[in-house]
Every structure is written in C-alpha cells, then in structure tokens.
Amino acid sequence: MASTSYETPPYLYDRFNEAYGPFDLDAAADKNNKKETLYLDEADNALDWNEPWPSRFDPEINKVWLNPPWGPKDPVFPWVRKAVHEISINSSINTICMLLPWGRWAKWHEFLIPQAEMVRIIGRVPFLLDGEPVKSPPACNMGAILRRPIKGHNWPTGFTGATIDGRL
Secondary structure (H helix, E strand, C coil): CCCCCCCCCCHHHHHHHHHCCCCEEEECCCCCCCCCCEEECCCCCCCCCCCHHHCCCCCCCCEEECHHHHHHHCCCHHHHHHHHHHHHHHCCCCEEEEEEECCCHHHHHHCCCCCCCEEEEEECCCCCCCEEEECCCCCCCCEEEEEEEEEEECCCCCCEEEEECCCC
C-alpha cells in the first residue's frame, strides 16, 4: 500500500460497529476519513503514552474504533502497544476494536493474540482513498477486540472462530 491513509469502507465499519460498538471515538483518523464525531488525527499524536485517549474529550469514551495507518513507514506495533496500554489503564474505555493487516508471525501479532479476540475478515477489504475505492491491499485483514479486564471474568482471546465478511 503506497498510502497509509486508507479509509475503512462504510459497510465494513457498520458491521464492526453493530457487533462491537457503538463506538465513541475514532483513534486514528483525519477530517476526511473519520468514522466518529470524536476522533484523533495526526496532530493529536494518539501514540503519546502520557495522554490517555479519554482525557482529551469531555464526554465519556467507552468504545474505540482504531484503523491505524500502516505500511513500510508506519509500523503497526506502536498502535497495538498503545491500544493494549489504553485498555489496561484506569479510564472509561471498555472496548477497543482494531482493523489490522493480517500479521501472523509478526511480533505485534504474537504480542496481541493472548490479549485480544482475533476476528477473521473474510475476503479482501476494498479500502477507500479520498472517498474512492482503491486496489485492495496486498494482504488480508483481521479485527482484534480488546476488552477491559473484569475481576472474575475471562474474555475470549486468540482466534475464537468469530468472522466478519469483508466483501461488499
């Protein structure tokens, strides 16, 4: 992928939102591809470990959508680490839903599997650039769902058999 600013197609976002939302915040967006009214863009530096995502907004943030930029110049691991950090600190966030490239055997993927429910996306996602469909990425995608730990309860982690159809 030459660009790292591909937009999630609305139908796929809607499928994730129905299954895991409703989302309050888009944690990696810009004014042209945001999926929520509340969003963090490049100027907000969503990867800043000293400023939790909810602290930047007045309304309570419970559920977060995250389709981070990724490509040769935008590694995924910093976004995965930040999301795991956000779900583990004492804040209002109880769910983070990430749209990620298929990364089997990547370090970030192995780090994430024991902490998130991995959702297989069927088919290749036809991402958008400036609102127009672009050639699908060279890799498949997957969803990763992080949930706030609850004492006495274990959320499903790893590949649980959950799927979302990524085809139009």
